[in-house]
Amino acid sequence: MPDLHLDGRPLSVALGTTVAAALALGSDGSARTSVSGQRRAPLCGMGICQECRVTIDGLRRLACQTLCRDGMQVETRP
Numbered sequence: 001m002p003d004l005h006l007d008g009r010p011l012s013v014a015l016g017t018t019v020a021a022a023l024a025l026g027s028d029g030s031a032r033t034s035v036s037g038q039r040r041a042p043l044c045g046m047g048i049c050q051e052c053r054v055t056i057d058g059l060r061r062l063a064c065q066t067l068c069r070d071g072m073q074v075e076t077r078p
């Protein structure tokens with residue numbers, strides 16, 4: 001059961017949970033803020049739309065293509 005931090009808050013998820021699913025479980029589900037200030041959320045769930053970009057351990061990643069790992073730091077805000 002991976003324990004991660006989502007925007008600084010601790011969150012435990014089941015093994016095999018994607019970061020996109022963790023966003024839905026541990027927050028309002030949004031992944032980032034657009035240039036116009038709107039919050040954006042995962043849309044396609046298969047690596048196409050790029051709406052699920054988050055920062056994971058300091059690197060930009062697609063939340064829908066990334067499995068949660070123990071100790072992972074996920075940031076949805078700049």
Ligand code: FES
Pocket residue numbers: 020041042043044045046047048049050051052053062063064065
């Ligand atoms: S939800 Fe579309 S790329 Fe991740």
